[in-house]
Amino acid sequence: MVCDDVAVVPPIDPLAALRALRESGARPAALIGSWGGFDALLAPAPELASGRMPDGAPWLGVLGYPDVRADDARLLPQVVGGDPGPLLRRDGAGWHGELPRAHGGGRPWHATWRGPDPAAHSAAVHACKEAIRAGDVYQVNVCTRFDGRLVGDPLDMFCDIVARTAPRKSAFLQGDWGALMSFSPETFLTERDGHVAEHPIKGTLPRSEPPEALRASMKDVAENVMIVDLVRNDLGRVARIGTVRAPGLLRVEAAPGVWHLVSHVTAELRPGVTRDQLLAATFPPASVTGTPKIAARERITQWERHTRGSYTGAVGIDHPVTGLDLNVAIRTVEWAPGGTMRLGVGGGITIDSDPAAEFQECLHKAATIVSATHL
């Protein structure tokens, strides 16, 4: 195609399209990777408001982790969502919807991060192992946090990190309340025509290790299977009897910087189950809480030093063209106007956990985000 100074070619790369939408003055949202049968969904001007949950109408947004520590306030509202409006969608056949005609270039940004406190994390891991020994819990996902500052527009940080790392389920949301940059590899929950699925991840090794080592690790396999059982239990509360299945167990998949073990659990919803009931049965996600779930959530609030915020909640969409499709909001950066950022990291703790190795695993999970600079 021939371009001159004035001719403008519609961008076909979703990240270029996202940047072009910014030039039009709107505050676009984006879901990029694998979402409801599409590899990119762009909402040029979504109507996002604090507190709006999925209720069966078209919805795009974030559901933050519900629990808070009394001494650590949230950075962003717990729930932000609303009507995505017209969606630009890209699949194997190309784009559906009219792409912006503007050209959207990148702008420089600079992020600085302070890492989590190893001693506090280690204390939480020890407390967890004691609780497992006492028979209170079997596994708890124990988390900590990086704190950061961004000079620049979070949209540019999001685009550069997605371009470099291609997470399976990345998402970008923004508003007066702040912004969310989600670089998640994990699908939490999908639903379409009564078919429901969860794809829990549990088991992690850095990409420098051979992937076979993950399937050979008793600890990682046990961690995953415990969470599959919890997911089966969660879905069983809203599924037709006899329909909960685990058709794929312990598959090794590549994610930015790490290998993961991924399992797949499916079910048929009982007729009449509402979005509210489905989320009440399954949210917050099994893989980022622990088992038994209620006990694990109580312990998390005692042992972790930080309110998780959006981290370990879910980001996604509920729409006639995609069905319900939510990620687990891990590898997810919260940004508040002014530049403060938070990035939670954590992992499943079992009786076999070594505190130092668990801390190292947190660093591996964060590495592709906290080491990123403007390209």
Ligand SMILES: C=C(O[C@@H]1C=C(C(=O)O)C=C[C@H]1O)C(=O)O
């Ligand atoms: C909690 C995180 O990840 C979760 C814990 C995992 C593990 O323990 O192996 C793997 C994927 C996630 O379900 C995180 O990335 O912060």
